[in-house]
Amino acid sequence: MKLEDIPKKQPVFDIPEDYFENLPHKVMRRIKQPRRRSLSMWLAYAACLALLLMGIGIGYDHFDVENDKLGSWQTIEEVLLENDISEAELLELHYMSETIQDPSEIVFEELLYEVSEEEIMELAY
Amino acid sequence: MKPFLDWGRIGTGQTTTHGTKPQPAQNMLAEIDDREILEKFKQDSSKNWAFAQLMNKYQKRIYMHIRKMVIDHDDADDLTQEVFVKVWHHLESFRNHSSLFTWLYRIASNECLNFLNRKRRRFLVPICDVQKELTSKLENQWTFSGDEIQLKLQKALLTLPDKQRLVFNLRYYEELSYEEISAITGTSVGALKASYHHAVKKVEEYLTKNEL
Missing domain, CATH: 1.10.10.10 (Winged helix-like DNA-binding domain superfamily/Winged helix DNA-binding domain)
Incomplete structure (x- = not known):
């Protein structure tokens, strides 16, 4: 069958009565309404907000290092007290963990924790 | 509901028979009218009048173009309104590189294709x-x-x-x-x-x- 065999007619669709009389008013009403924002626009706004919040979070962490140091020292002291660990024991642990390989590096004050007063007197005479 | 018969009101307000193309003289008149619409639209005092003229002139053709693509009246109604809302917002920036008629058809065609694409994305098959x-x-x-x-x-x-x-x-x-x-x-x-x-x-x- 050829297309020319069909009489050319505009398709006949049903349209509500007075539709075209009312259409300009409907359009004008829509124009006066604030424009709707699309979903993609809202997603873009949400992404910007998320980035901003992330930025604030990272900035806060970065500039709050001093407080963190203080906090970490305080925490160490608390742990030592709770577990009844003396500073001497902590130093010993420190040397054992091969931080200081050469014994000559150990200063006199550090040795005091290990040597009693009598031993010092004996060494002096 | 009544069957839509005289869809082709073009330019001078004359009703064309189905499927017949406007004569060159009518085309020329239509172009003059478009220019007048564009000039009047740029002035605040006559903006609404110019837009009403534009709608009166093109609404049936644009609606029918959309209706043939989306079939459903409610969809065609929504898209036709959207087309003219866009026309209102962008008509001032319209340059005479193309005719107003092709510009309107371009907006309407894009609306139809986008609508059908969105519809297709909603279905999985x-x-x-x-x-x-x-x-x-x-x-x-x-x-x-x-x-x-x-x-x-x-x-x-x-x-x-x-x-x-x-x-x-x-x-x-x-x-x-x-x-x-x-x-x-x-x-x-x-x-x-x-x-x-x-x-x-x-x-x-x-x-x-x-x-x-």
């Missing part, structure tokens, strides 16, 4: 479901007109890809030149000719297969 839905809407509406061969032709058109159907409608029903269709769709004249030729072949195959 593409093409078939949208085609089925549009065919079913077409059949429901066609009971009033009773012209079976025209219904068959419309069903055949729904088997075409959206853009090919758009080109077919502009060429076959609106009788626009390939140059005008090229200005509307942004496709080269050669590609449009090929597209229309293939569309006609597919439609004829469908009609032969489903002969009454």
Whole structure:
């Protein structure tokens, strides 16, 4: 069958009565309404907000290092007290963990924790 | 509900017969009117009047162009309103590189294609479901007109890809030149000719297969 065999007619669709009389008013009403924002626009706004919040979070962490140091020292002291660990024991642990390989590096004050007063007197005479 | 008969009110307010192209004299008058509309639209005092003239002149053609693509009246109504809302917001920036008529058709065509794409994305199985839905809407509406061969032709058109159907409608029903269709769709004249030729072949195959 050829297309020319069909009489050319505009398709006949049903349209509500007075539709075209009312259409300009409907359009004008829509124009006066604030424009709707699309979903993609809202997603873009949400992404910007998320980035901003992330930025604030990272900035806060970065500039709050001093407080963190203080906090970490305080925490160490608390742990030592709770577990009844003396500073001497902590130093010993420190040397054992091969931080200081050469014994000559150990200063006199550090040795005091290990040597009693009598031993010092004996060494002096 | 009443059947829509005089869709082709063009330019001077004269009613054309179905499918006939406006005469050159009418075209010239239409162009003068468009210029006047554009000038009046730029002035605050006559903006609303100019827009009312524009709507009065083009609303039926734009609506029918959209309706042929989306079939359903409510969808066509929504898209037609959206087209004219966009026209209101962008008409001041319209430059006379193309005619107002092709610019309006371009906006309307884009609205239709975007709408059908959105519809397709909503279904998990593409093409078939949208085609089925549009065919079913077409059949429901066609009971009033009773012209079976025209219904068959419309069903055949729904088997075409959206853009090919758009080109077919502009060429076959609106009788626009390939140059005008090229200005509307942004496709080269050669590609449009090929597209229309293939569309006609597919439609004829469908009609032969489903002969009454």
